[in-house]
Amino acid sequence: MQDKLVTVQRYLAESQSLHPEATGAFTELLWNLILAFKIISREVNKAGLASILGLTGERNIHGEEVKKLDVYAHETIVGIMQRSSPLCGMASEEAEEVIPIPPGRPLGKYVLAFDPLDGSSNIDANASIGTIFSIHQRLSKEGPAVRADFLQPGGRQVAAGYVIYGSSTILVYSSGSGVVAFTLDQSVGEFLLSHAGIITPAQGKIYSVNEGNALTWDAGTQRYIAHLKEKDAASGRPYSLRYIGSLVSDFHRNLLYGGIFLYPASQADPAKPKPKLRLLYEVAPLALIAEQAGGRASTGAARILDLQPTELHQKVPFIVGSKVDVERYEAFFQGRER
Numbered sequence: 001m002q003d004k005l006v007t008v009q010r011y012l013a014e015s016q017s018l019h020p021e022a023t024g025a026f027t028e029l030l031w032n033l034i035l036a037f038k039i040i041s042r043e044v045n046k047a048g049l050a051s052i053l054g055l056t057g058e059r060n061i062h063g064e065e066v067k068k069l070d071v072y073a074h075e076t077i078v079g080i081m082q083r084s085s086p087l088c089g090m091a092s093e094e095a096e097e098v099i100p101i102p103p104g105r106p107l108g109k110y111v112l113a114f115d116p117l118d119g120s121s122n123i124d125a126n127a128s129i130g131t132i133f134s135i136h137q138r139l140s141k142e143g144p145a146v147r148a149d150f151l152q153p154g155g156r157q158v159a160a161g162y163v164i165y166g167s168s169t170i171l172v173y174s175s176g177s178g179v180v181a182f183t184l185d186q187s188v189g190e191f192l193l194s195h196a197g198i199i200t201p202a203q204g205k206i207y208s209v210n211e212g213n214a215l216t217w218d219a220g221t222q223r224y225i226a227h228l229k230e231k232d233a234a235s236g237r238p239y240s241l242r243y244i245g246s247l248v249s250d251f252h253r254n255l256l257y258g259g260i261f262l263y264p265a266s267q268a269d270p271a272k273p274k275p276k277l278r279l280l281y282e283v284a285p286l287a288l289i290a291e292q293a294g295g296r297a298s299t300g301a302a303r304i305l306d307l308q309p310t311e312l313h314q315k316v317p318f319i320v321g322s323k324v325d326v327e328r329y330e331a332f333f334q335g336r337e338r
């Protein structure tokens with residue numbers, strides 16, 4: 001048991017005090033974001049009551065339309081962050097274009113990209129879902145944020161993280177010096193430090209992939225997965241498959257237990273490889289967390305955090321997890337191992 005209780009506010013205030021030049025703007029940004037996460041968590045926990053209180057998309061007993069949870073999450077983050085935060089713009093998986101700060105409000109030097117509720121197709125089954133976020137410093141000098149402010153390599157993120165709404169609500173966060181996690185105490189409404197200095201195992205025994213897509217994979221990926229099903233020399237067992245289909249949940253389990261998550265591009269039409277996951281809202285922030293925990297994140301051919309984004313909604317192959325496992329995948333993908 002930890003010898004002192006550390007709230008996320010206290011943790012952020014102590015982190016800020018290590019930087020005498022800090023103005024407090026970044027800390028304020030995170031506080032506002034955390035408020036949005038608490039509100040989303042409350043709403044996600046009520047999802048099971050939808051059939052009593054009104055299905056999402058329908059009208060509730062008060063005659064008000066019940067919003068779909070991913071729309072609700074998007075609007076909650078945008079509403080809170082537009083009102084008071086040191087941002088000059090946002091980008092969301094749920095919005096086509098850059099979301100501006102309303103005219104007349106002060107503009108800050110940060111931009112926020114987020115996936116408000118990833119894995120939302122799992123809500124009805126009560127499986128865990130999550131919010132993913134990524135913060136950069138703006139590149140443009142003044143005025144509202146422009147696309148170029150978001151199109152920066154993940155290696156330049158100031159901070160990133162995710163919230164998993166599961167058996168507990170947990171916030172996992174990195175500002176580039178390790179990974180910490182806070183668990184929400186629902187009764188007092190505070191995130192408390194629960195995991196300090198998370199390090200992912202160098203090698204795991206789990207692989208997570210939608211194996212229904214196997215016939216669309218490149219040959220290297222097919223061979224790699226076949227290799228995982230052979231008996232491992234050390235353990236005498238093959239790898240175990242675990243796939244929830246909710247990225248934050250699959251990622252979080254592997255972060256703690258070790259293993260590899262894969263969403264390779266579909267090669268159904270080899271002339272047009274089709275990845276699924278989005279670089280700015282899903283892939284880059286989780287890549288930062290993985291690397292900060294000692295893991296690795298790759299497309300198979302390149303390190304995720306080195307990729308230069310070209311579009312807001314760009315999709316890339318995503319292979320992430322324990323270092324030894326991801327390096328092995330790269331060797332298969334690149335044909336160095338067969």
Ligand code: AHM
Nearest residue numbers: 117118119120121210245246247248
């Ligand atoms: P979403 O952003 O529409 O929720 O899609 C992303 C989700 C991830 O959470 C998950 O890893 C992936 O889609 C699962 O995809 P599939 O059902 O193709 O395996």
Ligand code: MG
Nearest residue numbers: 093115118119
């Ligand atoms: Mg998503």
